[in-house]
Amino acid sequence: MNELKCRFCQSSNISLIIDFGNVALAGAFLQPGQFPDEIKYPQQLYFCKDCFLLQIINKVDPSVLFKDYFYFSSAIKTLRDHFAVFAQEVTKRFLTPGQSAVLEIGCNDGVMLRAFAKLDLKTVIGIDPSTNVISTIKEPNIITINDFFTEKAANEIKNKYGAMNMIVANNVFAHIDDIQDVTRGIDLLLAKDGVFIFEVHYIGSLINELQYDMIYHEHLYYYSLLALEKYFSGFGMEIFDIKPIPIHAGSMRYYVRKKGELKQVPLSNDVIELKRQEIGAGYDREAAYLNYAHRVEKTKIALIKLLDQIRDVENKSVVGYGASGRANTLIQYCQINNTQLKYIIDDAPAKQGFYTPGSHFPIKAREVLETESPDYVLVFAWSFINEIINKNMKYLMGGGKMIIPLPAVKVVSYEDGKIKEELYS
Numbered sequence: 001m002n003e004l005k006c007r008f009c010q011s012s013n014i015s016l017i018i019d020f021g022n023v024a025l026a027g028a029f030l031q032p033g034q035f036p037d038e039i040k041y042p043q044q045l046y047f048c049k050d051c052f053l054l055q056i057i058n059k060v061d062p063s064v065l066f067k068d069y070f071y072f073s074s075a076i077k078t079l080r081d082h083f084a085v086f087a088q089e090v091t092k093r094f095l096t097p098g099q100s101a102v103l104e105i106g107c108n109d110g111v112m113l114r115a116f117a118k119l120d121l122k123t124v125i126g127i128d129p130s131t132n133v134i135s136t137i138k139e140p141n142i143i144t145i146n147d148f149f150t151e152k153a154a155n156e157i158k159n160k161y162g163a164m165n166m167i168v169a170n171n172v173f174a175h176i177d178d179i180q181d182v183t184r185g186i187d188l189l190l191a192k193d194g195v196f197i198f199e200v201h202y203i204g205s206l207i208n209e210l211q212y213d214m215i216y217h218e219h220l221y222y223y224s225l226l227a228l229e230k231y232f233s234g235f236g237m238e239i240f241d242i243k244p245i246p247i248h249a250g251s252m253r254y255y256v257r258k259k260g261e262l263k264q265v266p267l268s269n270d271v272i273e274l275k276r277q278e279i280g281a282g283y284d285r286e287a288a289y290l291n292y293a294h295r296v297e298k299t300k301i302a303l304i305k306l307l308d309q310i311r312d313v314e315n316k317s318v319v320g321y322g323a324s325g326r327a328n329t330l331i332q333y334c335q336i337n338n339t340q341l342k343y344i345i346d347d348a349p350a351k352q353g354f355y356t357p358g359s360h361f362p363i364k365a366r367e368v369l370e371t372e373s374p375d376y377v378l379v380f381a382w383s384f385i386n387e388i389i390n391k392n393m394k395y396l397m398g399g400g401k402m403i404i405p406l407p408a409v410k411v412v413s414y415e416d417g418k419i420k421e422e423l424y425s
């Protein structure tokens with residue numbers, strides 16, 4: 001029997017929180033010819049009672065997971081702005097112009113590297129396994145490596161370019177199958193007084209705002225500070241500062257150093273305070289997660305009830321907005337079908353003309369809001385709701401409505417000269 005074990009500590013002392021059933025890979029957009037060969041994998045969320053890690057435990061071959069990544073960070077303005085500010089802030093705090101070297105793990109299409117490249121650093125390197133996105137970086141002062149970041153790759157980079165003063169891994173540290181190997185690589189490549197910074201979705205947002213749509217195969221770990229502290233201490237590293245980040249529906253930035261190094265920076269009170277809060281919220285205990293699963297199920301029932309009512313009572317049409325991994329999880333968990341939803345709109349040209357994994361909804365450009373005038377838009381990219389409302393005022397002013405699925409089901413409309421949000425339960 002193949003016994004499931006915790007990805008961090010190998011313990012079998014784990015507890016099932018949500019079983020999503022067999023689910024297609026969230027990033028695997030496809031064409032109708034590929035429907036018959038589509039593979040689905042079990043997707044189960046577990047909590048480890050020994051090291052407190054919340055995780056997707058089922059293994060999927062990483063070479064299948066990230067073969068053709070359709071997520072182009074630069075397409076999202078909020079992210080572009082965020083990364084520009086990020087690069088300036090961390091450079092000012094930790095790096096020296098003309099001397100410092102920085103490496104980004106999972107650099108995608110270079111949205112952050114471009115910001116670093118403007119700041120007069122000695123070396124700016126990006127590594128990413130996805131060929132189609134990293135190949136779009138053409139700047140001469142950015143070094144790109146099309147590969148997975150591993151201990152072996154870290155060793156080669158160190159031999160060629162020296163140790164890094166800063167390693168950044170934003171929005172990827174939750175996606176790494178062999179996390180031990182990557183962490184060994186970071187430890188090896190980081191200068192003695194260097195800093196490893198990563199931003200990752202915060203478990204508090206997942207729990208409090210019921211963001212279960214953040215759960216998919218590619219997203220393996222859902223981090224609390226309690227779990228991360230335990231994990232890094234095993235590598236002789238420690239988290240010395242944190243910063244809450246509103247982007248991606250509630251992320252946390254963690255600053256990590258080698259234990260006892262980077263002495264000029266004191267341990268932040270925010271770290272101590274967050275740890276206290278997490279213990280209070282029970283993030284080290286199974287009960288908090290079981291309660292969460294129960295609340296998630298209630299939002300599913302409300303959303304399905306609304307979609308059925310629009311179809312059966314109002315006889316109106318619904319289309320989706322934002323064909324992301326999050327949309328795929330929500331669709332598959334709620335089992336939304338083509339009688340409830342017609343197609344999905346997405347602003348990224350690379351996805352248009354493809355179909356969503358598992359559910360096979362066609363993906364169209366935003367222009368269809370004008371040409372086909374659907375009655376309702378179900379906003380899967382609900383964490384960008386303000387940007388989406390602003391971008392589509394014409395649609396709303398023309399009588400179109402939007403559905404926000406989480407953390408509570410709401411209907412957005414334009415009435416009496418202003419935006420109105422109505423709770424549906």
Ligand SMILES: [Zn+2]
Nearest residue numbers: 006009048051
């Ligand atoms: Zn564990």
